[in-house]
Amino acid sequence: MVMEIVCPAGTPAALRAAVKAGAHTIYCGFADETNARNFPGLNFDRVEMRDSVAFAHQHGSKVLVAINTFPRAGDEAIWHRAVADAESCGADAVILADAGLLDYAARHHPNLRRHLSVQAAAANADMVNFYAETFGVKRVVLPRVLSVPEIAAINAETEVETEVFVFGGLCVMAEGRCSLSSYATGRSPNMNGVCSPASHVEYHDHNGVLDAQLGGYTIHRAQKGDAAPYPTLCKGCFSAGEKTDHLFEDPVSLNAEQLIPQLQKAGVTALKIEGRQRSRSYVTQVVRNFREAVDALEDGRPMPQGMLARLSEGQAMTTGAYKKTWR
Amino acid sequence: MSQTSVSVPRCPPLLAVPLRAVPLAPLSASLTAFSRRIATSHPGLYRRLGDYANTPFVIDPTDLPLVILLHPGNGKPTITLTRRPVEGAARIAGPLAALLGLVHGGFDGDALFFSRDLVIEGDTSASLALRNAIDDAELDLSEELLNLTGPLAAPVHRALLLLERRTGLYLTRPEEAAW
Numbered sequence: 001m002v003m004e005i006v007c008p009a010g011t012p013a014a015l016r017a018a019v020k021a022g023a024h025t026i027y028c029g030f031a032d033e034t035n036a037r038n039f040p041g042l043n044f045d046r047v048e049m050r051d052s053v054a055f056a057h058q059h060g061s062k063v064l065v066a067i068n069t070f071p072r073a074g075d076e077a078i079w080h081r082a083v084a085d086a087e088s089c090g091a092d093a094v095i096l097a098d099a100g101l102l103d104y105a106a107r108h109h110p111n112l113r114r115h116l117s118v119q120a121a122a123a124n125a126d127m128v129n130f131y132a133e134t135f136g137v138k139r140v141v142l143p144r145v146l147s148v149p150e151i152a153a154i155n156a157e158t159e160v161e162t163e164v165f166v167f168g169g170l171c172v173m174a175e176g177r178c179s180l181s182s183y184a185t186g187r188s189p190n191m192n193g194v195c196s197p198a199s200h201v202e203y204h205d206h207n208g209v210l211d212a213q214l215g216g217y218t219i220h221r222a223q224k225g226d227a228a229p230y231p232t233l234c235k236g237c238f239s240a241g242e243k244t245d246h247l248f249e250d251p252v253s254l255n256a257e258q259l260i261p262q263l264q265k266a267g268v269t270a271l272k273i274e275g276r277q278r279s280r281s282y283v284t285q286v287v288r289n290f291r292e293a294v295d296a297l298e299d300g301r302p303m304p305q306g307m308l309a310r311l312s313e314g315q316a317m318t319t320g321a322y323k324k325t326w327r
Numbered sequence: 328m329s330q331t332s333v334s335v336p337r338c339p340p341l342l343a344v345p346l347r348a349v350p351l352a353p354l355s356a357s358l359t360a361f362s363r364r365i366a367t368s369h370p371g372l373y374r375r376l377g378d379y380a381n382t383p384f385v386i387d388p389t390d391l392p393l394v395i396l397l398h399p400g401n402g403k404p405t406i407t408l409t410r411r412p413v414e415g416a417a418r419i420a421g422p423l424a425a426l427l428g429l430v431h432g433g434f435d436g437d438a439l440f441f442s443r444d445l446v447i448e449g450d451t452s453a454s455l456a457l458r459n460a461i462d463d464a465e466l467d468l469s470e471e472l473l474n475l476t477g478p479l480a481a482p483v484h485r486a487l488l489l490l491e492r493r494t495g496l497y498l499t500r501p502e503e504a505a506w
């Protein structure tokens with residue numbers, strides 16, 4: 001069976017672009033703190049969600065709604081409402097991270113398919129099976145810390161579908177467990193849906209030398225002519241002991257395009273593209289590229305060579321943990 | 328890891344140089360009227376701007392001898408062209424081709440930023456909101472212009488397409504984005 005391309009959409013226009021470019025499935029979220037891409041000018045209100053789901057269905061694509069932040073104590077109703085609204089908008093599934101919210105969805109919306117978000121960081125078969133048995137989760141988005149053999153080992157021990165990231169911004173921690181952004185800005189992906197939020201970002205250009213700051217800290221300095229980075233904390237340049245370097249991760253994006261055949265052999269069902277904060281131009285180019293790749297694989301043709309480097313952070317790409325040798 | 332760069336054309340001097348002498352006040356008034364038409368036909372654009380619907384933006388086409396000050400005015404925008412440095416909450420600077428490519432969905436904003444074809448200063452959040460709102464609006468400035476040209480629409484359209492081909496500037500929404 002052809003591998004499923006799961007594509008991001010930050011706006012209804014990006015969703016339409018994804019459908020047109022051949023995405024089998026699109027994931028998106030409501031314009032509030034219930035989704036982990038709560039950026040200015042992005043996401044869907046309820047009417048836009050209903051219309052967009054209808055549009056996708058008309059053209060044979062599915063829509064997944066990410067409600068993947070962790071409900072704040074006392075404010076759980078906001079997250080409960082999001083689940084109910086996703087169902088009434090016709091979503092094909094919700095992507096959830098919080099065990100309490102999964103439990104709520106399983107009890108109150110049993111017919112709404114549940115996927116486990118990468119934010120839940122389910123990184124072994126026991127955990128995957130626990131979510132499936134306890135909350136009826138049908139698919140798990142695996143964290144970006146696993147190698148291909150580790151993914152194969154998980155799939156060998158579970159019936160649950162697995163989805164893995166193949167392209168886009170790289171979060172290098174076991175997701176949902178990173179406090180770097182909270183430390184520097186008071187806002188985190190887990191609670192507010194933003195890592196290294198734009199509201200705390202400032203760029204200063206000194207005669208071509210670009211300082212990228214987050215919360216007043218200079219995270220990166222790009223020399224004249226070098227690619228500009230977004231000051232995501234884990235991809236900053238830090239001094240520790242004698243060393244000044246990108247201590248956690250280089251400012252690079254994930255591109256596992258050439259690993260698709262191996263991922264298929266490892267039993268992966270769906271390939272996920274990161275980038276709900278990106279434009280419809282990005283969505284079109286990346287989806288076309290990956291659709292072509294999975295179609296080629298299905299037909300036994302050679303994999304096309306990618307043209308996606310210029311879309312990447314730092315204009316540089318890595319296969320991430322799939323082939324990782326840690327520092 | 329692999330690296331490549333985005334290639335963004337520069338505005339031809341034949342278009343840029345006359346702007347050194349053109350009186351800016353009437354041009355500003357026309358652009359204000361034009362932007363208000365767009366605001367009326369794309370109310371979603373201002374909804375997406377949210378908290379930034381009244382934030383002044385400086386748009387600096389670096390290959391033109393002028394700077395654009397955009398006051399979104401909560402859906403009643405004002406555009407002021409100036410040749411002097413101006414202040415705004417956020418400044419977005421880059422070649423005219425990059426800015427038009429962003430408006431028409433031909434380029435990806437982050438890719439232009441990574442390659443440093445686009446420079447963002449000031450309130451980054453405001454710049455992102457503007458970029459995302461414009462990307463969602465699926466604008467086609469030529470189409471908006473043609474709506475104003477009445478019986479001249481067909482020849483003006485042909486002239487715009489010719490200009491687009493000759494200069495490499497995105498003057499219309501590319502085919503794949505228009506759906």
Ligand code: SF4
Nearest residue numbers: 171172173178195234
């Ligand atoms: S700082 Fe890096 S590792 Fe931490 S949440 Fe953000 S992207 Fe992920």
